[in-house]
Amino acid sequence: MKNGLDWFPLNVYPDERIELIEAEFGVTGFAVVVKLLQRIYGGEGYFCKWYPDVRLLFSRACGLRPETVEEILQAAIKRGIFDEELFKEHAILTSETIQRNYFAAVARRKEAALRKDFLLIPPPGRLRS
Numbered sequence: 754m755k756n757g758l759d760w761f762p763l764n765v766y767p768d769e770r771i772e773l774i775e776a777e778f779g780v781t782g783f784a785v786v787v788k789l790l791q792r793i794y795g796g797e798g799y800f801c802k803w804y805p806d807v808r809l810l811f812s813r814a815c816g817l818r819p820e821t822v823e824e825i826l827q828a829a830i831k832r833g834i835f836d837e838e839l840f841k842e843h844a845i846l847t848s849e850t851i852q853r854n855y856f857a858a859v860a861r862r863k864e865a866a867l868r869k870d871f872l873l874i875p876p877p878g879r880l881r882s
Contacts, residue, residue, distance in 0.1 A: 756796075756797050756798040756799075756865055756866055757794060757795045757796050757797060757798045758794045758795065758798055758855070758858050758859075759795075760794075760858075761790060761791070761794035761854060761858070762854055763787065763790075767783075770829075770832040770833060770834050771783065771786060771834070773828075773832055774786055774825065774828055774829055774832065774834070777828060778824075778825050778828070781817070781821070781825070782825050782828070784815070785815060785817070785822055785825045785826070786825070786829055786834060788811070788814075788815055789801075789811075789826070789829075789835075789846060790851070792811065793846060793847065793851055794851075794854075794855065794858075798855045798858075798859065798865065799847055799851055799852045799855035799856075799867075799871070800839075800845045800846060800847035800851070800868075800871050801845065801846050801847075802844060802845055803826075803840065803844050803845060803846050804844055808822060808823060808826075826846075833848070834848060835847065835848050836848050836849070836873060839871060839873070843870065843871065845871060847871060847873065848873070849873045849874050852872065852873055852874050853874060856874075856876055856877055860877060
């Protein structure tokens with residue numbers, strides 16, 4: 754069963770949190786956040802694991818130093834783009850917005866494998882956790 758998505762919504766007018774990342778890190782900050790969203794939506798669909806080896810490979814794929822990616826990520830967590838509690842507790846990247854978008858995208862699926870301990874919002878009734 755496929756959990757990930759082939760597409761995800763990207764707002765034409767980013768919210769202030771994304772604008773602040775871009776103001777602080779330039780277009781590189783924006784690109785890293787979008788690449789992280791691609792990793793999340795394209796993988797598990799509503800979260801991705803974030804361990805040192807994952808960061809290293811992700812950084813290499815982006816052509817950036819791991820420290821640069823980590824600095825951008827920490828700013829994104831601080832600004833609420835990713836949930837800080839689940840990041841600290843489970844080393845994953847997710848948010849309520851990501852989960853809302855994911856549930857909307859998979860609304861027609863009969864099921865999706867979900868981890869209750871990773872959920873920030875309740876899934877639609879048809880999806881199991």
